[in-house]
Amino acid sequence: MATAVPPQDPHGAEKPLSRIQQRNRQRILEAALEVFSAQGFRGATLDEIADCAAMSKPNMLYYFDSKEAIHVALLNTLMQEWLAPLEALDDADEPLEAIMSYVLTKLEMSRRMPRESRLFANEILQGAPRMGPHLEAGLKPLFDAKCALIRQWIDQGEIAAVDPEHLLFTIWAVTQHYADFEAQVGVLVGHSSAGWERARTHVEKMFRSLLTPRPA
Amino acid sequence: MATAVPPQDPHGAEKPLSRIQQRNRQRILEAALEVFSAQGFRGATLDEIADCAAMSKPNMLYYFDSKEAIHVALLNTLMQEWLAPLEALDDADEPLEAIMSYVLTKLEMSRRMPRESRLFANEILQGAPRMGPHLEAGLKPLFDAKCALIRQWIDQGEIAAVDPEHLLFTIWAVTQHYADFEAQVGVLVGHSSAGWERARTHVEKMFRSLLTPRPA
DNA sequence: TCGTGACTTGACCAAATGGTAAAAAACCAG
DNA sequence: CTGGTTTTTTACCATTTGGTCAAGTCACGA
Known part of the structure; x- marks a missing residue:
């Protein structure tokens, strides 16, 4: 026994x-x-x-138990870490700076954790067959909450009027692009640390310009 | 015989x-x-x-001949079609409108050809093992040429000063995101045609605001 | 119509793959 | 030490996978 x-x-x-x-x-x-x-x-x-x-x-x-169990355990373990920066995006004295900080944190994560980025990219690309529930239960509520927060900032005139949902998509797309498409970026501009610095400058300027409220 | x-x-x-x-x-x-x-x-x-x-x-x-031959043939066949919009980005009366047209064309391609987008995304994600040469020989020259063109437009004051290389990365990242991460986008905002309309509006406003030259 | 070459198929193969069984080895509390 | 438990390994298995082969079947020009 x-x-x-x-x-x-x-x-x-x-x-x-x-x-x-x-x-x-x-x-x-x-x-x-x-x-x-x-x-x-x-x-x-x-x-x-x-x-x-x-x-x-x-x-x-x-x-x-199985290949799938490893994959699921891996996704579960990393999901939290991956979403931490978004969770940290909360009400602040300076909403614009809060978002910029989120953007730059995500960009930094693409540089330092490209494997994690690609892991999720692979899973989503293939239709998220082993992550569907997690997206619904874990990401969706967080996403909705942060969109509401951003909308509130817009209403208060703290940041420019942008579509909150698509702002987040844009942030994800742009920052993770540097990890997920590293092979392409590398061929086109080389992946030196100087290259990363240029990327950072571009991304920061772009989102700051996009989000800075402009007087009508 | x-x-x-x-x-x-x-x-x-x-x-x-x-x-x-x-x-x-x-x-x-x-x-x-x-x-x-x-x-x-x-x-x-x-x-x-x-x-x-x-x-x-x-x-x-x-x-x-083989699985690989199919894959290579597929990539070759689609590469041209995929890059056509970028090739079409040429000198024009209205550089800003030319870029905007490119952006919206790419977004439309994500909607109508998501499989092609994902095919390339998969290949790049995995390090472009079967496309490395093509990137070097096919994409790189085109990319460099268009960056030069954009730089010229900036010098002429036709569009705002942005990093041309990273502008293109951003355009690709944002537009292809809607195809490559469709599973996620779908969970978070639903993938109705109304949803696509909102995406289009957001993307257009964002890039127009980014590229419109502002008087110093 | 008939023959020849283009096309198609069923049977097959070796290697790789996800996974199992059971014994051996390492560990550790008493 | 020692007996039981945890960890590791060796040998193995059924299925899947990329790919081959020889024997067909079909299309079509003469």
Whole structure:
């Protein structure tokens, strides 16, 4: 009796993961990020992830039930981190500066976390088959709340009148473009740190000009 | 002797594809667009493409040597169509209107050709392994030429001073976002035709405001 | 109409892939 | 130490996948 139960993480009594478990799950998720972000879900293979994690495939499957379980765990883990800057966008003395700060934070995240950006881009590109519920339940409410906030700022004349929903889309599109399309950007302008500096300048000037209220 | 040679298309004497060949190659490319754009290269399978083209797999491989050959042929075929609007961006009486027309054309293409957009997005996302040369040889010169043109317009005071390279990136990012991230956009604002109208309005206002020269 | 070459198909193959079983090894509380 | 538990590995499996082959079937010019 009392056969060993794989340390999965289904809702319910969650045993306090041992140190080994924590370390190995982390290694697996790191490797999965590397591979899934570069190949997409279907294009990635367990062998590749296992190699990348310096771990045997069956050992990996001891920590996660399946390829899909790894992918889902990865998305769940990173979703929060990914949305943190938007959550941090709250009422402030300087709404314009708050948005600009959000924009620049997102741009910085594209530079420093391109794999995360591509992971989500891949998932969305393919119709978000494993993330649909999360979008509905996690992103949608946050999105609606922040749109309401932006609308309020517009009504108060703090920032120029723009469509809040599409403003956010534009911010995401522009900032994440530098991570998701890095291969293209690299060919066209090179991806030096000087290049990033120019991107930052352009993006900042553009959104500041777009959002600065102009007297009628 | 004189065994039947598959109707490939390597450089050299190109026989004038029979009607059947033209029809079937077209069917295959259409199916490949459907599947590759939704799954990426590695995620797509020949069986899926064959099913989608209502054709047996060996028959498909009679027209194209390999999975990769299909993918490359597809990219080549669509690249020209995809870049046409940028090529059409030329010197004009009204530079601002020329750019605006380019922006709106790209946005319209995202609405009407989302699969093409996603096909390229998938390829770039994964590092453009099968398109690197094409980017260098095809896109780069065009990109440089148009940046020079835009720079000229700026010098002439026809449009506001913006970084030409990053202006193009921004245009691509914003317009293609609506095709590539349709799954997300759909969840957040619904993808009705009214939704598209709002997107169009936002995008037009934004770029017009960004590019309209303002007196110092 | 008939033959020849273009087109199509069913059967097949080797490799890769997601996943399993069970034994061996490492770990750790008593 | 020691006995049980957790972790890791070796060997394996069924299915899928990209691709081949030889034998058809079809189209069409003479």
